Every structure is written in structure tokens, then in C-alpha cells.
Amino acid sequence: MITIVAKTKVRENKKQEFLKITEELIQKSQNEEGCISYDLYEDIADPYTLTFIESWEDMEAIDLHNKAEHFMKIVPKLADLTEGEIEVRSYRPAK
Amino acid sequence: MITIVAKTKVRENKKQEFLKITEELIQKSQNEEGCISYDLYEDIADPYTLTFIESWEDMEAIDLHNKAEHFMKIVPKLADLTEGEIEVRSYRPAK
Numbered sequence: 001m002i003t004i005v006a007k008t009k010v011r012e013n014k015k016q017e018f019l020k021i022t023e024e025l026i027q028k029s030q031n032e033e034g035c036i037s038y039d040l041y042e043d044i045a046d047p048y049t050l051t052f053i054e055s056w057e058d059m060e061a062i063d064l065h066n067k068a069e070h071f072m073k074i075v076p077k078l079a080d081l082t083e084g085e086i087e088v089r090s091y092r093p094a095k
Numbered sequence: 096m097i098t099i100v101a102k103t104k105v106r107e108n109k110k111q112e113f114l115k116i117t118e119e120l121i122q123k124s125q126n127e128e129g130c131i132s133y134d135l136y137e138d139i140a141d142p143y144t145l146t147f148i149e150s151w152e153d154m155e156a157i158d159l160h161n162k163a164e165h166f167m168k169i170v171p172k173l174a175d176l177t178e179g180e181i182e183v184r185s186y187r188p189a190k
Contacts, residue, residue: 003136003148005100007184019189041098041186050189053098053148089102091136094114094145 001036002062003091006052014081015048021074021081028070029054034061096131097157098186101147109176110143116169116176123165124149129156 010018022040029038036055043049056062065071078086105113117135124133131150138144151157160166173181 002139005146005148040189042189044097044185044187049184051100051184051186053100053186089144089146090139091146091148092139094135094137 001093002056002059004052004054004056004062004088005091006054006086006088008050008078008082008086009084010048010050010082012048015050018050018078018081021077025070025074028068029065032061032065032068034058034064096188097151097154099147099149099151099157099183100186101149101181101183103145103173103177103181104179105143105145105177107143110145113145113173113176116172120165120169123163124160127156127160127163129153129159 019040026038026040029035034057036057038052038054041051041053043051056065114135121133121135124130127133129152131152133147133149136146136148138146151160
């Protein structure tokens with residue numbers, strides 16, 4: 001299992017737009033083969049810090065996800081709604 | 096639901112000790128009232144970055160967790176095994 005934590009800062013006037021266009025991304029990603037969970041969170045201390053926390057069965061499922069039509073259509077649009085870099089960390093169970 | 100992402104850097108020679116003493120913390124936390132999930136991960140790009148990802152029903156469950164005997168016994172010991180600050184972010188579903 002691979003868990004991805006992808007943290008970004010949404011522009012204050014773009015949050016609702018970000019939530020709107022990621023609805024489809026989230027729903028379709030959750031239905032993908034190999035997707036264990038795929039959710040969007042906001043930081044309680046800073047509601048403009050938005051973080052996807054996703055768990056996938058393996059790297060193959062993630063590769064398919066990154067080539068999925070909904071991913072390629074929606075994710076590029078998010079850059080205009082956010083500021084600074086998206087911080088993406090990929091995790092596996094600690095051993 | 097509240098999801099906590101707590102990221103820390105373990106000293107290279109202390110990782111196995113960290114994993115050993117957090118086994119009890121993880122098992123007992125998972126069995127706590129209000130705990131949805133409680134797991135320890137390592138960053139694939141840097142296996143000395145260890146991150147707890149925990150989901151709790153509400154703040155009350157977290158407060159009880161922070162006063163639990165296993166939490167108070169084990170968590171203080173982790174400071175000696177890690178370097179720098181632990182980064183803790185608390186999230187709720189984005190809205």
C-alpha cells in the first residue's frame with residue numbers, strides 16, 4: 001500500500017472553485033481500480049491549506065491514476081487556483 | 096472526523112528502537128474509543144521521515160488519547176530518538 005499526502009495552499013478567493021472542480025476528481029479517483037481511499041482535507045488551523053490524502057494498492061495503480069482522463073483534465077487547472085508549490089510525500093507502512 | 100498528520104525525522108541509528116516502542120502505542124491507540132485509524136508510515140524518498148496518520152471521530156476522542164496511559168508513557172520517549180521538531184497538522188474534510 002502507498003499513501004500520498006499532497007498539501008497545497010489555495011488562493012483565498014479560489015477555494016470554492018477548487019472544491020467544485022475537485023469534486024469530480026475525487027469521485028472518479030475513488031472509483032479507480034486499486035484506490036483504497038482518496039479524500040480532500042483542510043487544515044483546521046489554516047482552512048486555505050488543502051491536502052489530499054490518498055491510499056493506493058501499489059505504484060501501478062498510481063501510474064494508471066496519473067494517466068486517467070479525469071486526472072489529466074482537472075489537475076492542471078488547480079495550479080491557477082493555488083499559490084506556491086504543492087508538497088507531495090509518498091509513504092509506505094514504516095518498517 | 097479529524098485526521099492528524101504528524102511528521103518527524105528519526106535519528107538513523109534509532110529507527111528500529113522507534114518502531115519497537117511505538118508498536119504498543121499504535122496497537123493501543125487503534126483500540127481506543129473514537130479511533131478510526133492510527134498508522135505509522137515512512138516516506139518512500141526518505142525512510143527516516145516517519146509520519147503518523149491518524150483519524151479520530153472528534154476532538155473529544157483526541158483529548159482522551161492525549162491523556163491515555165500508553166500515550167503519556169511512550170510519546171515523551173520519542174523525543175530522544177528524533178531530531179528537529181515534530182510537524183503536526185490537524186485536518187477536517189474540506190468544505
